[in-house]
Amino acid sequence: MVSPLHCLYSFRRCPYAMRARLGILFAKLQLELREITLKNKPAAMLAISPKGTVPVLQLQDGCVIEESQDIMMWALEQQDPAGLLEGPSLQQANSLIAQNDQQFKYWLDRYKYADRHPDMSQTDYRQQGEVFLRTLEALLTKHPFLQGDKPTIADIAIMPFVRQFAHVDRDTFYKLPYPHLQQWLQDWLAHPLFLQAMTKYQPWQPGDKAVIFPETD
Numbered sequence: 001m002v003s004p005l006h007c008l009y010s011f012r013r014c015p016y017a018m019r020a021r022l023g024i025l026f027a028k029l030q031l032e033l034r035e036i037t038l039k040n041k042p043a044a045m046l047a048i049s050p051k052g053t054v055p056v057l058q059l060q061d062g063c064v065i066e067e068s069q070d071i072m073m074w075a076l077e078q079q080d081p082a083g084l085l086e087g088p089s090l091q092q093a094n095s096l097i098a099q100n101d102q103q104f105k106y107w108l109d110r111y112k113y114a115d116r117h118p119d120m121s122q123t124d125y126r127q128q129g130e131v132f133l134r135t136l137e138a139l140l141t142k143h144p145f146l147q148g149d150k151p152t153i154a155d156i157a158i159m160p161f162v163r164q165f166a167h168v169d170r171d172t173f174y175k176l177p178y179p180h181l182q183q184w185l186q187d188w189l190a191h192p193l194f195l196q197a198m199t200k201y202q203p204w205q206p207g208d209k210a211v212i213f214p215e216t217d
């Protein structure tokens, strides 16, 4: 059955789901949020998206969007009051997001779970990840956000992954020679919409009252 609202299956700690929630919040949309656990994915989610990853967005018309970047784009194409799609170059934003998703994420996973990947040391994995951090630092040396003086879709798509990298070992991260990146991350972590995106919800079960995200005051 299709929900009367758009419905987002989400997992609080997943960086892909974080970027989708940020996209919804920046777009000032409201939907039903269904928090899931990865160990016990709801049958209703698997029925519409058998690949079994979050985020998944089911629209009111029944259409399903299964990739986080597509969810952000869909949300911001509905409404974009902060102009996240109006940066200097959507092509550059897409290229940075692709580097994040295809290369940085690979090293991030190994850095985070180095014990499961014994071919290289955790320090080696961190240093591989730092190649992308240096790209970001070079951009942030020129302006406060990745593409200029205002945030774009690139910032909200990438910050959850830099956060995850930093949180593997905060002491080490904040000693690395990337002061602009560290400040950028700190600013995002304190951003009201990021704090709202990290609201905790109980896992959804069929029959539960809909959780409206974001809640109206």
Ligand SMILES: N[C@@H](CCC(=O)N[C@@H](CS)C(=O)NCC(=O)O)C(=O)O
Pocket: 011, 013, 014, 015, 016, 017, 038, 052, 053, 054, 055, 066, 067, 068, 069
């Ligand atoms: N390409 C997908 C990746 C999403 C993804 O990998 N999400 C992880 C959680 S962070 C997931 O759902 N993994 C499934 C699992 O661990 O069972 C996207 O951008 O939405």
